[in-house]
Amino acid sequence: xxxxxxxxxxxxxxxxxxxxxxxxxxxxxxxxxxxxxxxxxxxxxxxxxxxxxxxxxxxxxxxxxxxxxxxxxxxxxxxxxxxxxxxx
Amino acid sequence: xxxxxxxxxxxxxxxxxxxxxxxxxxxxxxxxxxxxxxxxxxxxxxxxxxxxxxxxxxxxxxxxxxxxxxxxxxxxxxxxxxxxxxxxxxxxxxxxxxx
Amino acid sequence: xxxxxxxxxxxxxxxxxxxxxxxxxxxxxxxxxxxxxxxxxxxxxxxxxxxxxxxxxxxxxxxxxxxxxxxxxxxxxxxxxxxxxxxxxx
Numbered sequence: 001x002x003x004x005x006x007x008x009x010x011x012x013x014x015x016x017x018x019x020x021x022x023x024x025x026x027x028x029x030x031x032x033x034x035x036x037x038x039x040x041x042x043x044x045x046x047x048x049x050x051x052x053x054x055x056x057x058x059x060x061x062x063x064x065x066x067x068x069x070x071x072x073x074x075x076x077x078x079x080x081x082x083x084x085x086x087x088x
Numbered sequence: 089x090x091x092x093x094x095x096x097x098x099x100x101x102x103x104x105x106x107x108x109x110x111x112x113x114x115x116x117x118x119x120x121x122x123x124x125x126x127x128x129x130x131x132x133x134x135x136x137x138x139x140x141x142x143x144x145x146x147x148x149x150x151x152x153x154x155x156x157x158x159x160x161x162x163x164x165x166x167x168x169x170x171x172x173x174x175x176x177x178x179x180x181x182x183x184x185x186x187x
Numbered sequence: 188x189x190x191x192x193x194x195x196x197x198x199x200x201x202x203x204x205x206x207x208x209x210x211x212x213x214x215x216x217x218x219x220x221x222x223x224x225x226x227x228x229x230x231x232x233x234x235x236x237x238x239x240x241x242x243x244x245x246x247x248x249x250x251x252x253x254x255x256x257x258x259x260x261x262x263x264x265x266x267x268x269x270x271x272x273x274x275x276x277x
Contacts, residue, residue: 016158
């Protein structure tokens with residue numbers, strides 16, 4: 001999992017079947033000094049994360065696992081971060 | 089997933105059976121940088137069942153997740169258009185709206 | 188699998204239920220020979236009791252993590268700490 005921040009959202013009326021009500025948010029991956037790393041990406045969300053939330057997201061085939069029946073999802077928010085301790 | 093812009097189509101007569109009747113598009117990854125929607129570094133070919141047109145912004149799923157789309161069950165793809173984007177908001181600002 | 192240095196912990200009340208029994212540790216992948224950081228820090232599930240400063244073995248496949256967490260295949264976690272690496276012999 002990577003640390004990230006919810007920085008926005010998208011609207012899309014035309015979607016593949018099964019994704020009609022799936023929330024898709026815009027994420028900025030961060031390091032643990034909360035500096036931006038990598039590039040922005042889109043992720044599904046199973047936690048109800050609000051804008052500006054610090055979250056953990058997972059990528060790859062595993063990101064589709066929470067969905068039954070399976071959905072074509074390759075990134076998903078899986079936790080909302082309350083707090084962390086980090087010593088570089 | 090990534091934001092991508094449809095920049096072309098790919099036509100092939102000889103292809104794996106799973107690709108018969110499937111539309112292929114050329115898509116350029118886009119990212120949000122300093123509050124703007126800008127081209128990213130990757131260009132890729134993706135399956136499209138939603139009828140994405142030239143210049144449209146879409147949501148692209150990559151990797152083995154792409155085959156979780158019901159219509160891709162028998163297609164050995166690793167990238168699929170899952171939605172057509174109407175609007176993107178980042179950091180409280182409108183960064184894209186379909187015209 | 189890769190080797191990483193444990194750099195911290197994350198607490199998250201709201202999370203996918205499959206992660207309920209796991210600790211969430213910040214792990215910095217390192218070069219196994221030079222021990223220099225390699226790539227960005229990530230978060231891995233832990234049930235072995237790894238602590239900050241330890242070198243650990245991290246698997247990056249969900250199937251292994253599901254077995255480790257005794258979770259079903261709805262579990263989305265990809266990184267799991269599979270071993271605590273012994274300190275160098277003196």
